[in-house]
Amino acid sequence: MADQAEVEKYNYHDFVSSDFLPFRAHLPVGSSAPDCHASLLETGQPVQLSDYWKKNDVVVEFGSLT
């Protein structure tokens, strides 16, 4: 179950920063933003950020409860 192992590794039990990608080098300013495959919490509807940045400047903040 390699897939399950990856899911467990990503959703770590204890905070570590070992999988953080190098912030300065990854997606540097001026590069193309990757599209987002997430869903709206409110409705479950899938969302592509690219649909928004065709019309809007887009601010994206990542976060969690803790």
Next chain:
Amino acid sequence: MGEVPPLTELYEKYRSRGFAFFIVYVREAHPGENFPHHASFEKKLEHAEKLREVENVNEIPILIDDIHGTTHRAYGLLPNMVYLIDREGTVVYKSDWSDADELDGVCTGLLRFTLGRNESGPNSDHSPRYFRTAPLDSYGSVHAREDYRRSGEKAIQDYLNAKGNLPYATDAERKKSESSDHSGNSRGLEESSRRCFVTRFVARR
């Protein structure tokens, strides 16, 4: 995560100026006794709902990433990153931590830049394809102390153990991390620092 109320203020300020705002809910950064890691997507949904409730996120849409963290990975996996993407799909600002005052200035800068480009034509030197990036160091308290406490003492301890090794740790923090015994109180959280990357909206010479 930090600073939802200031982000909401920015949303109110810029929504009528063509900006869209999203919060992408990802893995729990600091799992603890009260809010452990996500064992399933259902648990992730449950925590995201809780985030909306406790942080009072009523205006800004929350996007929930999949259980694999696909979107989170694509953007770099840091817990509280902020990106500003322009209408060409280009990253024009990124920060490894949420800072509403700074983001406010950057949004205003982008508006002015876009205005200048529109006035001087699409092929002018104001083309937003050209950017200069500048590292910006700033020091202050970690905004999310409440978040750590919400999660539990374990989350605070995990953070203190990792702090000096974080990609945005300063040299001083690294040294301190190497020499500190982490006595278990949470005061150290106030001494954290951050480093972010800001676009200066300048035309190429």
